[in-house]
Amino acid sequence: MNQWIEELQTELLNGQVLTDTADRVSYSFDASFGEYLPEAVVQAKTKEDVIHVMKIANRHHISVAPRGQGTCLSGGPLPVKGGIVLDMSQWPEKIDVRPDDLIAIVSPGTITASINKKLESYGLMYPPDPSSAHVATIGGNLAENSGGPRGLKYGVTKDYVIGLEVVTPEGKVIRTGGQTIKNVTGFDLTKLLIGSEGTLGIITEAVLKLIPKPPAAQTIMAVFDDVESAGKAISKTLTSGILPAKMEFMDQASIGAVERYQPSGLPVDAAALLIIELDGHQEAVTKEAADVEAVMNELGATHVTVPATQAEAARIWEARKLVSPAIAAIKPTKVSEDATVPRSQIAPMMEKLQRIKEKYHVELVVFGHAGDGNLHPNILCDKRDTEEMKRVEQAVEEIFQAALELGGTLSGEHGIGTMKAPFMEQELGNVGVEMMKRIKDSWDPNGIMNPAKMFPEHNQRLVLRHE
Numbered sequence: 001m002n003q004w005i006e007e008l009q010t011e012l013l014n015g016q017v018l019t020d021t022a023d024r025v026s027y028s029f030d031a032s033f034g035e036y037l038p039e040a041v042v043q044a045k046t047k048e049d050v051i052h053v054m055k056i057a058n059r060h061h062i063s064v065a066p067r068g069q070g071t072c073l074s075g076g077p078l079p080v081k082g083g084i085v086l087d088m089s090q091w092p093e094k095i096d097v098r099p100d101d102l103i104a105i106v107s108p109g110t111i112t113a114s115i116n117k118k119l120e121s122y123g124l125m126y127p128p129d130p131s132s133a134h135v136a137t138i139g140g141n142l143a144e145n146s147g148g149p150r151g152l153k154y155g156v157t158k159d160y161v162i163g164l165e166v167v168t169p170e171g172k173v174i175r176t177g178g179q180t181i182k183n184v185t186g187f188d189l190t191k192l193l194i195g196s197e198g199t200l201g202i203i204t205e206a207v208l209k210l211i212p213k214p215p216a217a218q219t220i221m222a223v224f225d226d227v228e229s230a231g232k233a234i235s236k237t238l239t240s241g242i243l244p245a246k247m248e249f250m251d252q253a254s255i256g257a258v259e260r261y262q263p264s265g266l267p268v269d270a271a272a273l274l275i276i277e278l279d280g281h282q283e284a285v286t287k288e289a290a291d292v293e294a295v296m297n298e299l300g301a302t303h304v305t306v307p308a309t310q311a312e313a314a315r316i317w318e319a320r321k322l323v324s325p326a327i328a329a330i331k332p333t334k335v336s337e338d339a340t341v342p343r344s345q346i347a348p349m350m351e352k353l354q355r356i357k358e359k360y361h362v363e364l365v366v367f368g369h370a371g372d373g374n375l376h377p378n379i380l381c382d383k384r385d386t387e388e389m390k391r392v393e394q395a396v397e398e399i400f401q402a403a404l405e406l407g408g409t410l411s412g413e414h415g416i417g418t419m420k421a422p423f424m425e426q427e428l429g430n431v432g433v434e435m436m437k438r439i440k441d442s443w444d445p446n447g448i449m450n451p452a453k454m455f456p457e458h459n460q461r462l463v464l465r466h467e
């Protein structure tokens with residue numbers, strides 16, 4: 001056995017260090033592509049566990065890939081260089097709510113949805129709402145800067161974190177930010193670490209900013225028989241003095257997939273659907289709902305539904321949530337992208353996606369957070385079919401290019417990981433990437449912290465096939 005594995009075992013409990021092949025295989029993949037076998041897995045449950053692991057790894061130059069629940073869609077927790085997978089999901093859940101300060105102090109393994117569950121009784125809310133909130137950890141959300149439908153009005157994870165505790169790659173502990181809303185002391189390391197995809201250190205605690213839970217909400221569903229009008233209705237709503245909490249888009253293929261998977265009463269003939277949620281005080285919500293309904297009608301909606309009950313509204317959102325499982329049932333493999341464009345470019349992006357679909361003969365479905373330009377083009381395919389996957393790779397590359405040409409970005413929420421690393425220079429330029437690498441090198445002089453993520457390896461390209 002390697003000496004560093006024996007050293008790991010000296011201070012960790014029996015069973016916290018896993019070296020059996022079966023255990024290692026179960027940590028070799030995430031929800032994206034690629035499989036890499038770690039040499040050992042450590043299930044960290046305390047800050048001291050993490051310090052112990054990082055000191056040994058740094059001394060022996062062993063790679064460490066932090067991991068939450070492995071739901072990453074860009075390859076973030078994959079142990080590309082072997083070494084250690086540091087599993088944070090077994091860390092006991094801690095949600096310490098401080099209502100007078102409007103903050104909650106949370107442990108890294110806490111399941112994100114548990115936070116809002118706990119906040120219910122306080123009348124408070126933690127707004128970031130990735131669709132995976134009920135299965136992903138807050139540590140993973142922090143590392144990926146995750147977001148969801150509420151990003152439109154409330155922003156994403158980074159907008160609600162005011163302090164962090166982090167173990168550095170050399171096994172030292174730092175605290176960034178604090179418990180105050182205002183804090184301009186020194187560089188903003190909190191913001192640097194959020195979205196750093198586990199490449200700069202291990203997050204062991206976070207101070208989250210909370211807001212009062214809006215007392216009322218109203219859902220509106222608008223049906224369109226062409227995508228362009230739906231795109232215009234999004235822009236018109238957002239420029240008419242109304243900021244919905246959520247504004248979601250479904251194309252015809254995703255509507256059809258949901259209805260085949262679990263009939264939910266969606267209009268299968270529609271070219272596009274917008275599902276909107278307004279929140280705030282009841283009087284304001286009622287007035288804004290009438291205004292949004294008028295905008296939808298003006299822009300050519302063929303039908304607008306304003307549910308009268310919460311149960312009816314919940315059914316519409318349930319149908320939206322079914323898109324992912326519904327399209328996953330169409331073919332064995334789902335390539336889920338999150339290219340994001342300025343809001344005025346949603347309609348042109350939809351046109352480009354249609355052209356890509358036809359050019360590469362791929363099964364492309366589009367849904368997503370239309371209000372903030374964060375579309376989810378999903379390609380349904382079969383990863384055992386090498387010829388098909390080659391076309392999918394080309395289509396994905398063109399989707400990235402299309403988003404960048406329209407002034408957008410490679411990723412609105414899923415992160416770069418291994419999957420989008422080859423395209424980083426296209427968005428940031430080589431100097432931009434070089435400056436990021438310099439930051440990485442100074443934080444992690446031995447290059448052990450989640451290597452092969454975010455920065456492209458020599459001649460790296462997108463590969464979704466088994467080669």
Ligand SMILES: Cc1cc2nc3c(=O)[nH]c(=O)nc-3n(C[C@H](O)[C@H](O)[C@H](O)COP(=O)(O)OP(=O)(O)OC[C@H]3O[C@@H](n4cnc5c(N)ncnc54)[C@H](O)[C@@H]3O)c2cc1C
Binds near residue numbers: 072077142
């Ligand atoms: C069905 C489905 C729906 C999804 N919907 C959304 C969505 O709506 N919005 C969205 O943003 N994402 C979404 N995702 C992607 C994914 O759920 C998020 O990226 C999530 O934040 C990952 O959390 P995790 O606990 O699974 O972390 P993992 O996947 O295990 O890891 C993610 C990254 O975080 C790092 N990491 C984990 N814990 C720590 C830590 N404590 N310290 C430092 N680094 C750490 C890892 O190294 C890795 O780079 C979805 C995924 C699936 C499968």
